[in-house]
Amino acid sequence: MIRTVATKPYPDQKPGTSGLRKKVPVFQQEHYAENFIQSIFDALEGFKGKTLVIGGDGRFYNREVIQKAIAMAAANGFGKVMVGQGGILSTPAASHVIRKYKTFGGIILSASHNPGGPHEDFGIKYNAGNGGPAPEKLTDAIFEKTKAIASFKIADIGPIDIDKIGTVEAGGMTVEIIDPVTDYAELMESLFDFDAIRANFKYGFRMRFDAMHAVTGPYAKEILERRLGAPNGTCRNFKPLPDFGGHHPDPNLVHAKHLYDEMMGPDAPDFGAASDGDGDRNLIIGKGIFVTPSDSVAMLAANAHLAPGYKQGLKGIARSMPTSGAADRVAEKLGVGIYETPTGWKFFGNLLDADMATICGEESAGTGSNHVREKDGLWAVLLWLNILAVRGESAKQVVTEHWATYGRNYYSRHDYEEVETERANALVDELRAKLGSLPGTSVRGMTIASADDFAYHDPVDGSVSKNQGIRVLFEGGSRVVFRLSGTGTSGATIRVYIERYEPDKSRHDLDTQVALADLIAAADDIADIKSRTGRNKPSVIT
Ligand code: VG1
Ligand code: CO
Known part of the structure; x- marks a missing residue:
């Protein structure tokens, strides 16, 4: 009835x-x-x-x-x-x-x-x-x-x-x-060189995958341990729990710190990865090296041809606006299009459907391709495994060689969580109001070249999405971006994205927060974050 x-x-x-x-x-x-x-x-x-x-x-x-x-x-x-x-x-x-x-x-x-x-x-x-x-x-x-x-x-x-x-x-x-796993596992098998990855595991390659008691557990068990022969125990926290074991299923350096510590420790396996609650995000940490998500997109794009599913090359790369420009340099070298979209995977759909982009990524640990229309955590892990197996190198080698070739985009995101909504809105409103007066002024010895509120013009359907994040660009290409999160459930989260490009190879092993210190201070000067939020430091740094 x-x-x-x-x-x-x-x-x-x-x-x-x-x-x-x-x-x-x-x-x-x-x-x-x-x-x-x-x-x-x-x-x-x-x-x-x-x-x-x-x-x-x-x-x-x-x-x-x-x-x-x-x-x-x-x-x-x-x-x-x-x-x-x-x-x-x-x-x-x-x-x-x-x-x-x-x-x-x-x-x-x-x-x-x-x-x-x-x-x-x-x-x-x-x-x-x-x-x-x-x-x-x-x-x-x-x-x-x-x-x-x-x-x-x-x-x-x-x-x-x-x-x-x-x-x-x-x-x-x-x-x-x-069965929630079978179709997906088959898709992964059709994209990646499972033989090469299997052989790598057979010859002693060791990894840790942390499902954080979220949805990827059954997928990772089936694909990594059963189909690829990784040793039993490779997957941790693989049983999905309704409360994720009381933790945040957020694969970042705060909530997956145990994995980071293990990967930086003396007994680190070759490769560490984790995924989030619904399995669309990825955290990638090589032995002794954290791969920042913006870099990961660029490195996956640069090496994707090593996987059978992408051997024809890429049609284009798309990244969200706050994501670093590392992928742009890869697109330029490959001679393919690069698209800059607002935050959120829904904006990649048209580009993927129109075959204008093959790989997409966001700084928030989201990477994916035209194989589905969502970001895909395990996909990113498997593409990394495929690349490492074929190149026969460590993640650290791949990363440092990438920086040597393309330069390094130092990048970090600072989040101020659960800020009173009115305060956060006021901060953004005032920032917006003074955008016009910023160009030409100097902050911490750096001159602002331009400042705007990002608007996206979808090249496929012509739609326009306004107010997608405030960008302040400095002379020389560094930038800071401010936006409010659209996924939180209590108060407001202010996200500050900070980026600086470093071409000089001898300066590629600085600590990220140190390399960005001037810009971090400039961001606070421009938006007055600390005094307006009453916080003296961000709640999360990624
Ligand atoms: C965040 C991320 C964004 C991501 C979105 C959904 O949005 O910044 O890049 O697409 O979460 O990811 P916001 O509006 O809070 O910044 V997920 O894994 O939560 O579906
Ligand atoms: Co998710």
């Missing part, structure tokens, strides 16, 4: 950088999740009888919302849903399933790298038929629907057993529970 249930709008369902993210208790309000899911359906057209993919990162409240989404898909007229077993599908795996089975789209339940649990974060996002996050036009339309919603439709089908692989009929719709 299909029920139409009366409901009232919630005013706060505007999707952020990557879907709607809120604390679990917010999602547990009456009809909160239903409202958002119905608004997604209301913003879509032409899905009657078609297939919807549903999966999530396994966090607290995942199972409940999966049941709601299945029952609502049936009531709204989908012909079929494909659901990851146990409600699990990593973000890149969901993107692949949508593409492989040519489904109408998918609903991904995740708050990514944010913590999980009864008082932590939850999220819902919609991915379109190309496998990519809904573009801005669609997320805007969804938001409009949430503001006017009066009812939602749900089928009384009772809970579906999502742990049992197979197909059942429910509410006039087919429900297929699929």
